[in-house]
Amino acid sequence: MKNYYDIIIIGSGIAGLHTALKLPKDYSVLVLSKDYAWECNTFYAQGGVAVAKDEQDISLHVKDTLEAGAGHCDKNAVTILCKEGPQVIASFIKEGFEFDKDKDGNLLYTQEAAHSTNRILHAGGDATGRVIHHFLMQKLKFPILYNTQVTDLLIKEGVCYGVKVFHANKKFNLYAKKIVIASGGVGSLYEYHTNARTISADMHGICINHNITLRDMEMMQFHPTVFVKGNAVRKQLLSEALRGEGAKVVDEDGKRFLFEYDERGELSPRNIVSQAIFEYSLKSGKQVYLDLSSFEEQHFQERFPSIYFNMKNLGYTLPQDLIPISPAFHYAMGGIKTDFNGQVENVKDVYAVGEVASTGIHGANRLASNSLLEGFVFSQRVAKHIMQTLGKKDNINFEENGDVLIREGDKALKNELRDLMWKEAGIIRKRKNLEKALNRVEEMLELQTGKLIRLRLLTSAEIIKSALKRKESLGAHYIIGEDRV
């Protein structure tokens, strides 16, 4: 295997693979994937891709995104997303991708919470992410190295020359003119989450080590309707589209209590529904359920085949059975700060794209199904910028030092951290608890640990510090007085 490329892409989700799709085949490109290619959040995405249906809908899509983001979005970023979305999706369809259509061949659009119109395209019913991922893998024209974890960026005097990796029990360096970080969010930092097991915030930690700016790290989204009872690390998500199409949230007495929190009830933005469910079950001590009884059985099986099948394996017959639900960590709005071409701050030749990046689109709360669209739109921009700027670059060789990645005792720290983040830096935050959590994380950072847990700790500290800096609640960041529940 050669060790020098034009471009190295870290991550095989939509952001990484769509960047690859948009690069010319005569470039030398290497895609790195921590695990199997499909072990990423893209693969598990259910609901769909939000995209303006026509010219008039673009401004409405912008408005909905800004409103969900609670006034914290970058309006220019949102405008780019909503304006360029239809073109990128049209180009994807032209490549041969098939979204679900009605019997007359028209694209089917569905509704999701906080969208003022039906504008969500989907594929394979509720398997949108899996179908997109499969298609992108089929189209991949560059080599991909599986089971390869990036453990550092090779940076000298503000320029990045490549990455350090761990692959097949070996540690070595790979060099490139441009490095694209498309490594996803931070799910594994939390006890309960919906994310793939590979999503553990390593690249965020690496960026903190190198002084690359992160932004909005307090803005962590919790999905309201997750089946958290199973033993699996990744908890089963019950798509937003279920509520969009008629599912109700009820307590054990059948009461639709969400209306006490917001007049939009089940169709309120995610943060409101998550906070309401969490607070209501704490206060009332009652179990909360998703009630799917408004669905007709055959239609449900056809429209939501993955949820039907996964829940059947867990002992639930849908749509008849009530499903016990809880909110769980789902999506990182914050991330590595980039400009609109995906370039990071402080270090040259590094891009960040997809969930790992913070372009300012999502503000304090992501509008449902805007993240796959972000993956499409901003990866196209990254690819375009690379094509415009790729030139000659002198390489520097870096020492192949062997950081200790894992030490005995790291697993216990990892579990403690997940519990701490869930309880103290989760859906409902209190200043004192955040301070306590930060002290403990800083104590852990003093211990002699492996590098991988250290990267998780650095990212966690950044989330907590950002949460402490924002004294008032905003969107997904919900901070309450010490005297409240």
Ligand SMILES: Cc1cc2nc3c(=O)[nH]c(=O)nc-3n(C[C@H](O)[C@H](O)[C@H](O)COP(=O)(O)OP(=O)(O)OC[C@H]3O[C@@H](n4cnc5c(N)ncnc54)[C@H](O)[C@@H]3O)c2cc1C
């Ligand atoms: C259950 C679920 C349902 C969702 N449903 C929707 C939906 O319907 N619509 C929507 O818009 N969004 C949805 N989302 C969110 C959306 O799927 C993600 O935000 C998006 O897919 C992220 O894409 P990505 O390419 O940035 O990251 P990912 O798809 O998560 O890919 C990250 C990649 O980086 C690799 N990686 C990570 N760290 C390293 C490392 N150190 N070294 C090497 N490789 C590394 C991983 O192995 C993986 O290949 C959902 C998310 C989940 C979890």
